[in-house]
Amino acid sequence: MTLLGTFALWTAFLIGLWGAVIGFSGRWRGRPELEATVTRSTYAVFLALVVASLALWKGLLTHDFNIQYVWAYTSRNLPTYFTVAAFWAGQKGSLLFWAVVLSLFASLAQLLTSNRHRPLLPYVAAVTQSVAVFFIAVMLFAENPFERMAFTPLDGRGLNPQLQNVGMVIHPPMLYLGYISITIPFAFAVAALLSRRLDTGWIHAIRKWTIVSWLFLSIGITLGMWWAYVELGWGGYWAWDPVENASFLPWLTMTAFLHSVMIQEKRGMLKRWNVALVIGTFMLSIFGTFITRSGVIASVHSFAQSEVGYFFLAFLVAAGVFAFTLLYTRWPELEAEVELESMVSREAAFLFNNLALVGIAFSVLWGTLFPILSELVRETKITVGPPFFNRVNIPLGLFLLALTGIGPLIAWRKASRANLRRQFVVPVAVGVLTLAALWAVGARNFYALVALGLAGFVTAAIAQEFWRGVRARGRMHAELPPVALIRLVSRNRRRYGGYIVHVAIVVYFVAFAGMAFKSDTEATLAPGESVTLASPFGHTYTLTHTGVSQYKALNRYVTAAAVRVERDGEDLGIMTSEKRQHFTVEAGQEVQSFEPSTEVAIRSDLQEDLYIVFAGAVAGTEEAVYRFTINPLVWWVWAGGFILVFGGIVTMWPGGAPVGAVRRVPQAGYGVSLAGAGAGASPDAK
Amino acid sequence: MKAGTKFLVVAAVIVAAVGYLIVAGVRQTGVYYFTPTELAQKAAQDSSFYELGVKVGGANVVPGSVRRDVATQQIDFRISDGRQEYPVSYRGIVPDTFTDADDIEVIVEGRLGRDGTFHATEVLAKCGSRYEAAEEDARRQA
Numbered sequence: 001m002t003l004l005g006t007f008a009l010w011t012a013f014l015i016g017l018w019g020a021v022i023g024f025s026g027r028w029r030g031r032p033e034l035e036a037t038v039t040r041s042t043y044a045v046f047l048a049l050v051v052a053s054l055a056l057w058k059g060l061l062t063h064d065f066n067i068q069y070v071w072a073y074t075s076r077n078l079p080t081y082f083t084v085a086a087f088w089a090g091q092k093g094s095l096l097f098w099a100v101v102l103s104l105f106a107s108l109a110q111l112l113t114s115n116r117h118r119p120l121l122p123y124v125a126a127v128t129q130s131v132a133v134f135f136i137a138v139m140l141f142a143e144n145p146f147e148r149m150a151f152t153p154l155d156g157r158g159l160n161p162q163l164q165n166v167g168m169v170i171h172p173p174m175l176y177l178g179y180i181s182i183t184i185p186f187a188f189a190v191a192a193l194l195s196r197r198l199d200t201g202w203i204h205a206i207r208k209w210t211i212v213s214w215l216f217l218s219i220g221i222t223l224g225m226w227w228a229y230v231e232l233g234w235g236g237y238w239a240w241d242p243v244e245n246a247s248f249l250p251w252l253t254m255t256a257f258l259h260s261v262m263i264q265e266k267r268g269m270l271k272r273w274n275v276a277l278v279i280g281t282f283m284l285s286i287f288g289t290f291i292t293r294s295g296v297i298a299s300v301h302s303f304a305q306s307e308v309g310y311f312f313l314a315f316l317v318a319a320g321v322f323a324f325t326l327l328y329t330r331w332p333e334l335e336a337e338v339e340l341e342s343m344v345s346r347e348a349a350f351l352f353n354n355l356a357l358v359g360i361a362f363s364v365l366w367g368t369l370f371p372i373l374s375e376l377v378r379e380t381k382i383t384v385g386p387p388f389f390n391r392v393n394i395p396l397g398l399f400l401l402a403l404t405g406i407g408p409l410i411a412w413r414k415a416s417r418a419n420l421r422r423q424f425v426v427p428v429a430v431g432v433l434t435l436a437a438l439w440a441v442g443a444r445n446f447y448a449l450v451a452l453g454l455a456g457f458v459t460a461a462i463a464q465e466f467w468r469g470v471r472a473r474g475r476m477h478a479e480l481p482p483v484a485l486i487r488l489v490s491r492n493r494r495r496y497g498g499y500i501v502h503v504a505i506v507v508y509f510v511a512f513a514g515m516a517f518k519s520d521t522e523a524t525l526a527p528g529e530s531v532t533l534a535s536p537f538g539h540t541y542t543l544t545h546t547g548v549s550q551y552k553a554l555n556r557y558v559t560a561a562a563v564r565v566e567r568d569g570e571d572l573g574i575m576t577s578e579k580r581q582h583f584t585v586e587a588g589q590e591v592q593s594f595e596p597s598t599e600v601a602i603r604s605d606l607q608e609d610l611y612i613v614f615a616g617a618v619a620g621t622e623e624a625v626y627r628f629t630i631n632p633l634v635w636w637v638w639a640g641g642f643i644l645v646f647g648g649i650v651t652m653w654p655g656g657a658p659v660g661a662v663r664r665v666p667q668a669g670y671g672v673s674l675a676g677a678g679a680g681a682s683p684d685a686k
Numbered sequence: 687m688k689a690g691t692k693f694l695v696v697a698a699v700i701v702a703a704v705g706y707l708i709v710a711g712v713r714q715t716g717v718y719y720f721t722p723t724e725l726a727q728k729a730a731q732d733s734s735f736y737e738l739g740v741k742v743g744g745a746n747v748v749p750g751s752v753r754r755d756v757a758t759q760q761i762d763f764r765i766s767d768g769r770q771e772y773p774v775s776y777r778g779i780v781p782d783t784f785t786d787a788d789d790i791e792v793i794v795e796g797r798l799g800r801d802g803t804f805h806a807t808e809v810l811a812k813c814g815s816r817y818e819a820a821e822e823d824a825r826r827q828a
Contacts, residue, residue, distance in 0.1 A: 233781075233782070234781075339688075339689070339690050340689045340690045340693055341689055342689050343689055343692050343693060343696065345689075348689075348693060351693060351697070352696075352697075352700070355697055355700050355701070356700070359700065359701070359704040362704065362708075363704060363707065363708050363711075366708055367708075367711075367712075370712065370716070371719060374716075380718060380719075380720075381718070381719035381720070382712070382716040382717065382718055382719060383716070383717050383718075383719045383741055384711065384712055384715055384716050384717070385715065385717065387711075387714075387715040388711040388712065388715040388716070391707065391710075391711045391714075391715065392704075392707040392708055392711045395707065396704065396707070522759065522778070522779070524756070524757050524758070524759070595782050595783050595784075595785050596782055596785075597782045598782050613779065615756075615759070615779040616756050617756070618756040618757045619756065623756075623757065625756055625757070625759055625779070627779055
């Protein structure tokens with residue numbers, strides 16, 4: 001199987017190389033049969049990589065521990081679904097996963113792109129094949145997943161217990177799908193530059209791809225937050241760790257692109273900016289891989305460090321130089337068609353949105369790289385942590401949140417006083433009332449108050465848009481409100497899907513603001529002893545330690561500590577937090593594998609989470625050390641994730657206006673879409 | 687003034703604000719990152735490096751040096767980068783990856799006391815074997 005796998009990799013490598021060379025050379029012009037083979041080479045690479053993937057899965061599922069990768073990440077007592085997911089648990093498998101998914105996307109891009117954009121496709125294939133060839137080359141020359149060892153161990157090392165979590169089965173693939181799919185918009189941008197077809201054609205061709213990759217990134221990041229929250233046990237979901245930042249960076253620039261692209265479609269402005277954003281987003285996705293894989297920056301994630309990072313650095317530099325040089329040579333052809341007419345206009349709101357998003361991206365990049373930069377310049381390493389990121393990004397994030405409300409309300413070109421009055425009176429009033437209500441109940445945290453007040457404003461703004469749309473339909477077509485709502489959304493999917501995503505962003509901000517009010521306590525308790533903890537919503541928790549038990553499960557020893565939870569005198573039952581020690585079986589002996597890991601206990605409701613960490617038992621007794629935390633509004637982070645996905649799907653749902661006929665829709669509000677604010681304001685970290 | 691010019695002015699203000707936030711943020715929250723050897727050198731040259739918030743990394747826990755008192759959550763251990771060794775005192779919950787068993791790499795944040803003990807406010811354990819070092823072992827065995 002490993003022979004087949006390696007052979008498949010070589011096949012993919014050579015075909016990919018051929019497709020890239022012919023595609024870039026432009027020799028296919030006027031030779032339809034050659035043009036067709038460039039396109040088809042993406043399918044061939046995909047098939048070869050599918051064969052390689054099946055070979056790796058076969059090795060994993062048949063426990064062929066002679067394969068180094070299988071030995072390193074699985075064991076006989078590992079549940080099957082984790083064995084399947086071990087495909088992307090380590091570096092080598094991740095590379096293969098990346099390559100096979102890239103070639104799938106590349107093939108889909110060739111298959112699904114409409115004929116109008118046909119002239120771009122060979123160049124698109126050239127770019128996607130180059131990227132695929134790079135990943136395959138890294139595998140073949142440095143990190144072959146099919147590498148065998150000189151002997152065959154009886155059992156594997158097993159999968160890290162922290163990766164034995166449902167979130168870990170789906171979080172990395174989602175994030176990878178996001179990273180990988182960015183390659184397609186990048187390929188179209190380069191193809192447009194190479195072929196000098198610089199009208200909005202390429203932008204129409206990638207519209208769905210950009211939303212797809214943005215959605216995958218969003219889902220991946222949210223799942224990562226969830227995984228960190230339930231598995232890592234420090235009580236938060238975002239720590240501004242370099243690896244987290246690496247996933248956030250392309251999300252920010254992609255969000256900026258989703259907005260600025262509307263300005264180009266509608267007004268013919270920002271053409272250079274849009275190309276630069278797509279190139280930048282692609283580079284940030286490769287940069288993310290570089291950070292993750294090289295270990296140049298100390299990170300608690302620090303997995304999978306190796307020399308491979310430098311392959312990525314070289315590739316990053318090469319791709320950046322190539323793409324930006326190409327952009328420079330086409331500079332004059334990307335002149336804006338019109339100029340900005342007024343500062344009080346939707347165009348201006350979008351420009352500020354882009355500035356803020358790119359500003360956040362820059363500050364996150366700067367903070368992430370600061371240890372390296374300071375060492376280069378001043379020869380001392382200075383690190384910045386969560387306080388830095390929160391200080392810089394909370395104000396910028398709130399500015400963005402305000403724009404999320406303003407953008408959809410304000411008129412294109414130049415807003416009149418009448419427009420401003422008609423659109424803003426109600427939302428601003430709601431925002432002010434929200435603020436007053438929160439002040440009245442005693443909330444005093446400045447940023448949290450601003451965030452929640454703005455949340456009220458934006459929510460009212462979106463509700464007003466829906467209300468007016470439904471009312472207009474109701475009058476014109478005599479429809480009942482529910483019917484009118486469904487028809488309204490399905491006739492303007494991009495606009496109303498975008499509003500739904502904005503709702504999700506508001507929900508995220510509210511949840512982040514809630515973390516400003518978290519409270520916690522640590523305690524060492526003998527059985528029967530209890531502590532009380534007050535929550536920001538005014539509840540009082542009484543937490544009573546009931547005892548420690550020890551038992552053996554499938555692949556681990558468990559020490560479990562149980563707590564009886566009472567809230568305001570009402571019994572909420574027992575919550576159990578565990579310390580686990582995993583083991584593997586070698587020659588009939590149980591051998592400890594990995595460090596002990598903690599399973600936290602979480603009780604979640606709409607207001608707050610009770611988060612219990614069992615830190616250990618005092619030796620020889622049933623006394624347990626606990627950390628109890630009340631995390632307000634965490635549930636809403638995950639709710640925001642679901643709303644966001646729903647909005648994204650509405651936006652992309654096929655049908656509605658026929659493709660290419662979008663410009664014919666002349667209504668004022670058309671084109672408002674997707675995702676306003678960045679998740680700049682993660683309130684707390686470890 | 688044309689709208690384009692006005693926009694550029696406002697944009698410049700925003701860019702300057704972002705720049706200010708970044709510079710001020712680094713000034714006020716930046717923390718030196720030293721190896722134990724570097725910290726010893728700095729402290730010898732300039733006594734203001736005592737009692738100053740720093741991060742110490744590139745160091746490993748000296749095997750067998752960990753003393754835990756679970757009841758008070760007090761943990762004392764020694765870190766070393768091979769040349770310089772410091773005793774570390776910490777109170778709180780350490781991450782699961784922090785063990786005495788094998789040579790784990792740690793990053794400690796806190797301040798170096800004049801008595802030569804490092805008083806940590808945060809301990810991060812970066813266990814090599816956590817995700818990938820298994821691979822190197824395999825190579826060695828293979």
